[in-house]
Amino acid sequence: EVQLVESGGGLVQPGGSLRLSCAASGFTFSHYWMHWVRQAPGKGLVWVSHINSDGSDTTYADSVKGRFTISRDNAKNMLYLQMNSLRAEDTAVYYCTDPFADVDFWGQGTLVTVSS
Amino acid sequence: DVVMTQSPLSLPVTLGQPASISCRSSQSLVGSDGNTYLNWFQQRPGQSPRRLIYKVSNRDSGVPDRFSGSGSGTDFTLKISRVEAEDVGIYYCMQGSHWPPWTFGQGTKVEIK
Numbered sequence: 001e002v003q004l005v006e007s008g009g010g011l012v013q014p015g016g017s018l019r020l021s022c023a024a025s026g027f028t029f030s031h032y033w034m035h036w037v038r039q040a041p042g043k044g045l046v047w048v049s050h051i052n053s054d055g056s057d058t059t060y061a062d063s064v065k066g067r068f069t070i071s072r073d074n075a076k077n078m079l080y081l082q083m084n085s086l087r088a089e090d091t092a093v094y095y096c097t098d099p100f101a102d103v104d105f106w107g108q109g110t111l112v113t114v115s116s
Numbered sequence: 117d118v119v120m121t122q123s124p125l126s127l128p129v130t131l132g133q134p135a136s137i138s139c140r141s142s143q144s145l146v147g148s149d150g151n152t153y154l155n156w157f158q159q160r161p162g163q164s165p166r167r168l169i170y171k172v173s174n175r176d177s178g179v180p181d182r183f184s185g186s187g188s189g190t191d192f193t194l195k196i197s198r199v200e201a202e203d204v205g206i207y208y209c210m211q212g213s214h215w216p217p218w219t220f221g222q223g224t225k226v227e228i229k
Contacts, residue, residue: 044206044223059215059216059217100155107164
């Protein structure tokens, strides 16, 4: 069974940092590009970042460029998102996924709340 | 950036009746490889998104055949042939032909009249 489990969310003060993790199972993780997508409370889906299958190429939305870093460990089937200099507008549920994979997979999401 | 524009943003439908959602892109979604990377996602209340349709018209495994996708270039449509209660939720189109960034539509909320 294909499964993605995000973790690492929580309450953090503006300017703080968090590291999100996504544990993958049930598929050959190392073959897939991976993305982080977020959804602010009551709002739509927004793409955040992508990493290619071997981790050699990454891209970011302008809103997080320079603050967030995506990475992966294919030996552990893990995807990460290091989030620094967090702002109130980063408050959202963060999902790991590959929207254009040959099969559909999304995690349950992890909530990040940036507030003092 | 490719802007994805959905309409309508709210769609009240009667059970058993058809429904249609439009998604327009600010530029053609035909990619350099000749494929058109346009997906449709459903998000039921309180749930994670779920992909229904990939590359314009291909239904994902387990998706009921009352859902269909069509279109080309810049104009795309998601149709539900006969709406059921479980179809309530928000539907998003997303393009992956010209990136970064990958971009979503604003979402269309489907509710039962």
